[in-house]
Amino acid sequence: MSTHGYSLTSTWTGNQGTGTSGYRDYTRDVTLSVPGRPEIEASADVPFRGDPVRWNPELLLLAAASECHMLSYLHACVLRGVVVTSYVDEASAEIEVVGNGGRFTGATLRPRIEVADEAMIGDAIAAHEEAHEWCFISNSLNFDVVIEPVVTAA
Template identity: 65%
Template sequence: MIGEHQYRLHATWTGDRGSGTSGYRDYDRSVSLEVDGKPLLEASADKPFRGDPAKWNPEELLLGALSECHLLSYLHACVTTGVVVVSYSDDATGTMVEDGKGGGAFTDVLLRPRVVVADESMIAAAVAAHRQAREWCFIANSVNFPVRHEPVVTAA
């Protein structure tokens, strides 16, 4: 299925404390993210940037997008090679470095998928499927930093 796909999201800043952005400490970094037909997502900046640590921040959302995209691409790769996955979890980490000028960038993401397959004979193909998943992952193909993988695959 080749084609172009459009995505829409409505973001609303909800952090006006009554004086707008009159000063750096005078406003909240709260944002609501909405997509038609889905629950509202409450977001904010990360705590070091004066955000609310109880809400999702952009850095966590990016890490989550990379982890989920790899997971979904991986499951598809396994189906195409006859590998039956019965369990999958990931402990992903990412590193962002500030540039000292008010900006910064991610420098690295590490995905640590823990996969359980139905039979021991599937382990080699299950490990190889991570390479295919990396090639298919739309999000990983859209970022300019390495997305590394340290998978562990076991049999049920």
């Protein structure tokens, strides 16, 4: 077993001069930063008074689940001898808002994969099960992540 640590800096940039003096007196803008990487301009989701052109926590969580599954899947394919030539995931998730809180109720990953040879399709489909088991993010979530893959040959 090994342990890996992660850290970043979240800086609120939404003070418009009066801080949080009122609910409408500040923006939900945040800058996420890690040394040596591009900053991410984030905000709340639009229904929560956020900026629609910035990433929000809900999208970032969905992106993390999608990318983690993809990276785990590509590794599983290498181990199975499957040559992936294209991978695009159209992921979605739902949240349930109750009062001032809420929770994710589920996510669906819809990867569209192209492999080099038709004979690889069966293993390419089976590799999703391993990828789902190996994905650090999916293993950490308290809601179901459903995988609906479509695999075709080049």
